Amino acid sequence: MSNTFHHVDVNHPLLPEKAREFQMFINGKWTKGHSSENFVRKSPAHDIVVSTYPAGTAEDVDDAVKAAREAFDSGKWSRISGGARATVMLKTAQLIRENLAELALLETLETGKPLTQSRGEIQGAADIWEYAAGLARSVNGDSFNNLGDNMLGLVTREPIGVVGVITPWNFPFFIGAERYPYILAAGCTLVAKAAEITSGTTLLLAGILKEAGLPDGVFNVVTGSGSVVGQRITEHSDIDMVSFTGSTAVGQMALQASAKNIKRLGLELGGKNPQVVFADADMDAALDGTLFGFLFNTGQCCVSGSRLLVERSIHAEFCRKLVERAKKVQSGDPLNESTQIGAIITEKHYQTVLGYIEQGKKEGAQLLTGGSAVKTDKGLFIEPTIFDDVTPVMTVFREEIFGPVLCVTPFDSYEEAIRIANDTCYGLAASVWTSNLDKAVQGFRDLKAGRLWVNTTIAGGPELPSGGFKQSGIGRESGSYGLDEYTEIKSVHIQLGKRAKWLAE
Numbered sequence: 001m002s003n004t005f006h007h008v009d010v011n012h013p014l015l016p017e018k019a020r021e022f023q024m025f026i027n028g029k030w031t032k033g034h035s036s037e038n039f040v041r042k043s044p045a046h047d048i049v050v051s052t053y054p055a056g057t058a059e060d061v062d063d064a065v066k067a068a069r070e071a072f073d074s075g076k077w078s079r080i081s082g083g084a085r086a087t088v089m090l091k092t093a094q095l096i097r098e099n100l101a102e103l104a105l106l107e108t109l110e111t112g113k114p115l116t117q118s119r120g121e122i123q124g125a126a127d128i129w130e131y132a133a134g135l136a137r138s139v140n141g142d143s144f145n146n147l148g149d150n151m152l153g154l155v156t157r158e159p160i161g162v163v164g165v166i167t168p169w170n171f172p173f174f175i176g177a178e179r180y181p182y183i184l185a186a187g188c189t190l191v192a193k194a195a196e197i198t199s200g201t202t203l204l205l206a207g208i209l210k211e212a213g214l215p216d217g218v219f220n221v222v223t224g225s226g227s228v229v230g231q232r233i234t235e236h237s238d239i240d241m242v243s244f245t246g247s248t249a250v251g252q253m254a255l256q257a258s259a260k261n262i263k264r265l266g267l268e269l270g271g272k273n274p275q276v277v278f279a280d281a282d283m284d285a286a287l288d289g290t291l292f293g294f295l296f297n298t299g300q301c302c303v304s305g306s307r308l309l310v311e312r313s314i315h316a317e318f319c320r321k322l323v324e325r326a327k328k329v330q331s332g333d334p335l336n337e338s339t340q341i342g343a344i345i346t347e348k349h350y351q352t353v354l355g356y357i358e359q360g361k362k363e364g365a366q367l368l369t370g371g372s373a374v375k376t377d378k379g380l381f382i383e384p385t386i387f388d389d390v391t392p393v394m395t396v397f398r399e400e401i402f403g404p405v406l407c408v409t410p411f412d413s414y415e416e417a418i419r420i421a422n423d424t425c426y427g428l429a430a431s432v433w434t435s436n437l438d439k440a441v442q443g444f445r446d447l448k449a450g451r452l453w454v455n456t457t458i459a460g461g462p463e464l465p466s467g468g469f470k471q472s473g474i475g476r477e478s479g480s481y482g483l484d485e486y487t488e489i490k491s492v493h494i495q496l497g498k499r500a501k502w503l504a505e
């Protein structure tokens with residue numbers, strides 16, 4: 001085993017003595033809901049119980065939707081000024097910062113990600129709340145003053161209504177922050193369902209929003225499983241829009257369920273994202289970016305750069321140096337301040353990732369480093385794993401592994417690189433590494449993905465939109481583009497003076 005693995009310290013002073021007992025948040029109140037059953041969450045790194053949640057039911061969703069609908073129709077949030085909404089949202093950002101230590105620790109205990117990373121994500125989330133508060137003041141439409149003397153045309157935006165938000169376990173607080181503030185800035189009300197195993201920080205956010213002055217019923221959280229709570233949200237007739245983030249398979253189910261009342265659907269789904277490295281790239285930068293791109297969040301990241309396409313003339317040198325660097329990455333106990341990558345989210349997912357690694361070996365990919373679970377008493381850890389000579393027919397090339405696994409494929413020409421990069425049903429993100437400006441621009445034009453990086457990866461703030469081409473999704477989150485998704489457009493023709501009569505007298 002590598003000497004950069006930090007064994008789990010089960011006596012760490014930050015570990016809780018007993019599990020935190022959460023309730024759901026409906027209509028401004030904490031509630032156990034209709035079920036007497038609880039769901040128990042263990043830290044995937046420490047194997048101790050850290051949180052318990054009510055196992056929500058379809059009736060709990062109905063209660064939350066009723067509260068959100070009444071809050072929306074009352075106008076107490078949907079019809080107040082953007083400035084008044086911004087005040088609550090800025091206070092929310094401030095409270096997130098004040099509670100950063102508690103939020104980050106809970107995030108780490110439930111997800112197994114490094115505490116240093118959780119702090120960065122909570123900080124980043126507060127920034128998004130501030131940014132979106134500004135947008136609340138600038139939701140605007142358009143006017144047409146060119147329709148002749150007797151006519152004025154207006155295009156106005158209105159909040160779409162009640163939004164159901166289903167989020168995954170990989171970035172519970174941050175992915176929420178890429179959605180909730182835009183939904184609230186638009187004037188909508190919402191019912192949130194975080195992944196059952198990582199609902200803690202979404203519930204802490206509910207308390208923060210109440211303290212910040214958000215009216216009751218505007219933000220509701222129902223805890224519970226996807227098959228019960230999530231399913232009810234996607235098919236509920238009184239929900240106007242669903243924002244779903246997760247696997248493509250469940251996204252397809254959400255698409256079918258939403259047909260019932262033709263609700264609008266935003267989908268952010270899987271990815272099998274290429275990092276295309278040309279021979280003229282700054283090698284040191286490309287090596288570091290490739291490493292970060294496939295290992296960030298232990299590879300459990302929808303925009304993970306999980307496929308490396310590298311020009312054949314530098315392929316051998318690049319792979320050798322990449323392996324040397326991969327061995328230096330510090331993994332293990334997420335509470336250790338030096339740890340860079342933490343645990344795998346659940347035993348089930350750990351087995352899935354290990355299964356893909358075995359599949360890669362069987363299909364003839366060449367294992368350069370890693371390839372096994374880390375042998376340790378506690379926790380679910382997998383070694384950073386790099387496969388070389390991966391061809392497009394192999395399962396590890398095609399399917400989203402969602403773990404610390406990189407698949408390397410060499411290429412001989414620009415055209416071949418683009419063809420291999422686009423040879424996937426996904427189209428979420430891609431990175432191009434080159435010092436040639438023409439190639440960089442041509443590359444981001446030719447790559448079929450919603451989010452592109454040139455000479456960097458997994459970078460950026462809330463200003464730019466994110467979302468996928470092909471089976472990676474529908475719609476965009478973030479920026480003013482994200483906010484627009486949560487609005488309905490209304491066109492208004494205003495007749496000035498007398499209207500020309502249809503029926504002659």
Ligand code: NDP
Pocket residue numbers: 166167168169170193194195196197224225226227229230231232234245246247248250251253254268269270271301302400401402
């Ligand atoms: P899922 O798609 O199953 O889960 C995402 C969210 O959807 C969770 O809140 C889940 O609830 C909920 N959900 C599950 N079933 C339904 C349903 N029938 N109707 C409505 N909502 C539902 O992802 P997994 O957690 O199982 O992860 C599996 C794979 O998905 C990963 O390996 C990865 O490939 C991909 N994934 C992609 C993510 C991304 O950011 N694009 C994020 C997470 C996963 P609950 O978990 O409580 O059951």
